[in-house]
Amino acid sequence: MPMIELDNVHKSFGANRVIRGITTHVSKGEVVCIIGPSGSGKSTILRCINGLEGYDSGSIRFEGIPVNRTAKSITAVRTQVSMVFQRFNLFPHRTALENVIEGPVFVKREPRADAQAHGRLLLERVGLADKVGAHPHELSGGQQQRVAIARALAMRPKAILFDEPTSALDPELVGDVLAVMRSLADEGMTMVVVTHEIGFAREVADRVLFLDGGVIAEEGPAAELLTNPRNPRTRDFLRRVLKPL
Amino acid sequence: MQGFLKDSIEFLPILLQGLRLTLIVTAGSLVLSTALGLLWALMRVSGVPVLAGIAKTFVNTIRGIPIIVQLFYIYFVLPDLGISLTAVQAAIIGLGIAYSAYQSENFRAGIEAIDRGQVEAAQTIGMGWGLTMRRVILPQAFKIVLPPYGNIMIMMLKDSSQASTITVAELALQGKLIASSTFQNTTVFTLVALLYLCMSIPLILLVGHLERRFGRR
Ligand SMILES: Nc1ncnc2c1ncn2[C@@H]1O[C@H](COP(=O)(O)OP(=O)(O)OP(=O)(O)O)[C@@H](O)[C@H]1O
Ligand SMILES: [Mg+2]
Numbered sequence: 490m491p492m493i494e495l496d497n498v499h500k501s502f503g504a505n506r507v508i509r510g511i512t513t514h515v516s517k518g519e520v521v522c523i524i525g526p527s528g529s530g531k532s533t534i535l536r537c538i539n540g541l542e543g544y545d546s547g548s549i550r551f552e553g554i555p556v557n558r559t560a561k562s563i564t565a566v567r568t569q570v571s572m573v574f575q576r577f578n579l580f581p582h583r584t585a586l587e588n589v590i591e592g593p594v595f596v597k598r599e600p601r602a603d604a605q606a607h608g609r610l611l612l613e614r615v616g617l618a619d620k621v622g623a624h625p626h627e628l629s630g631g632q633q634q635r636v637a638i639a640r641a642l643a644m645r646p647k648a649i650l651f652d653e654p655t656s657a658l659d660p661e662l663v664g665d666v667l668a669v670m671r672s673l674a675d676e677g678m679t680m681v682v683v684t685h686e687i688g689f690a691r692e693v694a695d696r697v698l699f700l701d702g703g704v705i706a707e708e709g710p711a712a713e714l715l716t717n718p719r720n721p722r723t724r725d726f727l728r729r730v731l732k733p734l
Numbered sequence: 735m736q737g738f739l740k741d742s743i744e745f746l747p748i749l750l751q752g753l754r755l756t757l758i759v760t761a762g763s764l765v766l767s768t769a770l771g772l773l774w775a776l777m778r779v780s781g782v783p784v785l786a787g788i789a790k791t792f793v794n795t796i797r798g799i800p801i802i803v804q805l806f807y808i809y810f811v812l813p814d815l816g817i818s819l820t821a822v823q824a825a826i827i828g829l830g831i832a833y834s835a836y837q838s839e840n841f842r843a844g845i846e847a848i849d850r851g852q853v854e855a856a857q858t859i860g861m862g863w864g865l866t867m868r869r870v871i872l873p874q875a876f877k878i879v880l881p882p883y884g885n886i887m888i889m890m891l892k893d894s895s896q897a898s899t900i901t902v903a904e905l906a907l908q909g910k911l912i913a914s915s916t917f918q919n920t921t922v923f924t925l926v927a928l929l930y931l932c933m934s935i936p937l938i939l940l941v942g943h944l945e946r947r948f949g950r951r
Contacts, residue, residue: 541854568860578855582873592859595869644859 490553491516492648492679493538493570498547500533507533508544509703515648518677522690522711525700526726531683534700535650538681539570552647568596571641575653577633579625585612585636586621589643597644604643611639615669631662638669648679655686687730691715699723741921745912749922752908753929759825759894759904764887766830771837776867778842789838796835801896804828809900825897833890840882844875877948884941888934905929 491514500508507530515521523531536542537549540558549556551566579588589608593599599607612621615635625633634654641649651670655663667689674680674693684690690697694711699720707720718724777789796804808831809824819827848871856866898907909926913919 539858541857564860564862567858572854572858574851574855576851578849578851580852580855580870580874591869592861595865596860640859 492519492552493681494548494550495534495538496548496550498534498537498544498549500530500537500542500544507703508537510547511700511703511705512547513698513705513708515679515681517647517679519695520674520678520680520682520693521696521698522694523681523683523698523700524685524687524690524726524730525698525706529700530703531700532652535572535652535681535683538650539567539572541572564596568592568644569647570650571644571646571648572650573634573637573641573652573654575656577625577630577637577657579633579636579640581625584622584624585617585628585639588625588636589640592640592644608639608643611642612636614642615639616665629662630658631665634658634666635669638666638673642673648681649673651680651682651684653683653685655684685730687715687727699726701726738921738924741916741918742925745916745918745922745925748912749905749908749925749929752903752905753933755822755897755902755904756891756894756906757933759822759829759897759902760887760891762822762826763829763833763894764890766826767833767837767886767890770830770834771841774834774838775841775845778838779845780863793835793838796832799832801829801832801893802899804832805896805900821897821900821902824900825894825902828900829890829893829897833886833893836886836889837883840879840886841875843882844879845871847878848874880948881941881945884937884944888937888941891934891937892930 493515495511495513498508498511499506511530511534513521523535525531533542537544538551538556540556540563543558551570554562554566556566557563580591583591586605586608589611590601590604593604593607594601609618609621612618615638617632617635617639620628620632620636623632625636628636634657638649638654654670655666658666663686667686670680670682670689671693682690682694691711697709697711697714698705699707699714699718699722701722707714707718707723714723715727718727774789774793777785780786805825805828808819808828809821812819812824852870852874853866856870861869894904895906897904898910901907903911905926909922913922916922
C-alpha cells in the first residue's frame with residue numbers, strides 16, 4: 490500500500506479551479522519532486538496532503554487514513570507528516586531548541602529532557618549545534634530553514650512535505666539546506682518537495698510531477714522527465730527555468 | 735501658599751479615602767474588563783460563527799452606550815430585577831463591562847496581527863486551536879497588545895471618577911464634597927488633580943517605555 494494516495498482530487502478557490510483532478514501516490518522511502526509554473530497549484534496540492542487546505546472532491550489518504558481537516562484524525566496525520574515552508578515560519582519568541590521541541594513536548598507529550606536531547610541531536614545534524622539557544626532573528630535564512638527542518642524531524646515523521654524550501658534564501662545559503670535534504674533522502678525519508686531547483690530534483694528525486702493548470706501534465710522518473718520531457722509544455726517550462734533570461 | 739499647605743494637611747486624609755476607592759474601582763474593573771475582553775476576542779477569532787456573532791453583537795452594543803448609562807443601568811435597574819449590588823460592586827461591574835469592549839478590540843487586533851504562517855506552523859506539528867493560541871499566538875500578541883493596554887489602564891483610572899454618579903465616594907466626589915462644604919475650591923481641586931497625576935504619570939511613563947521596548951520593529 491502506498492503511503493500517500495491522492496485520487497482524483499479537485500479544489501477551487503471560489504470560481505478559480507486550482508486543482509482539477511490529481512491522482513498519484515507516494516510510496517514509503519520515495520522522494521517525489523513537484524515542479525511547474527507559478528499558480529499551477531503546487532503549494533495547494535501539498536497543503537491538501539496534511540489538511541492545511543481542504544479539498545472539494547476526490548480523496549487523499551495517508552497510510553489508509555482519510556485526510557479530513559475537520560476530523561479528529563487530522564492530528565494523527567499531522568504528527569506523522571511534517572511540513573517545511575518557504576518562509577520558515579519559526580516561532581520568533583522561542584529559541585532554536587525550543588522551536589524544535591515544541592511539538593514533541595506539547596503535542597506528543599514526550600518528557601522534556603528526552604525531547605531536548607533528541608532536539609540537540611537534530612540541530613547538530615543540520616549543522617547548528619552552536620545555535621541551540623539562538624532566536625530566529627539571530628539566524629540567517631539558511632540557518633532558520635535548517636532549524637525548521639530539525640523541527641519537522643523532531644516529530645519523528647514518516648514523511649516530510651517541503652514547499653519551495655530554498656526559494657526565500659540568498660543563493661549562497663541554498664546549498665546548506667539542499668545538503669540536509671539530500672542526506673534525509675539518502676536515509677530513506679519519504680519526501681514530497683515542491684521546488685524550482687531542477688538540479689536537486691534530477692539528483693535526488695525518484696519521480697517528478699510536472700503540474701500545469703491544476704493537473705499533472707507529465708509524470709515520470711526524474712532523469713527521464715528532466716532530460717527528455719515528452720510534453721511540449723514541460724519542455725517549455727524546463728527551458729525557461731534552466732535558462733532564465 | 736502657607737494656607738494651601740495647612741488646608742492640604744487637613745483635607746488630605748479625606749481625599750485619600752476617596753483615592754482608596756478610586757484604586758479599588760480601577761483595579762477591580764481592570765481585572766474584569768481584561769478577562770471579559772480576552773473572552774470576547776477569543777470568541778471573535780474562534781472561527782465558530784455563532785460565538786463570533788455573539789461577541790461582536792455584545793461588543794458593539796456596549797460600545798454604543800455611554801458608560802454613565804451603563805452604570806445607571808446596573809445600579810438602578812438591576813435591583814428591580816432582584817439583583818442588588820453595592821455602589822462599589824456596581825461601579826466595578828459597570829466599568830468592567832464597558833471597558834471589556836475596548837480591551838477586546840485591542841486583543842483582537844493583537845491576535846490578528848500575528849502572521850498566518852505561525853498558525854500553519856503550529857497546525858503542521860499537530861497543535862489544535864487551544865494549544866496554538868496558548869503556545870504560539872498569545873505570547874506573540876502580548877507584546878503588541880501591551881502598550882495600548884497601558885493606555886486603557888490610564889483611561890480607566892480617569893473614568894473611575896464616573897462611579898461618582900452612582901454614589902461611590904471616590905477621589906473626584908470626595909473632592910466635590912469637601913469643596914462644597916469648605917468653599918476652598920482652588921485648594922481642593924488642585925489637590926484632586928495632583929493626586930490623579932501622581933497615579934497616572936507613572937503609568938504614562940510605563941507606556942512610553944513599553945512602546946520603545948516592544949514598538950514596531
Ligand atoms: N488561500 C487562497 N485563496 C484564494 N486563492 C488562492 C489561495 N491560495 C492559492 N490560491 C490561488 O490558487 C492558485 C494556485 O496557487 P498555488 O499557491 O497552489 O500555486 P503554486 O503552484 O504554488 O505557485 P507558486 O510557484 O507561485 O508558489 C493561484 O491562482 C492562487 O492565486
Ligand atoms: Mg507555491
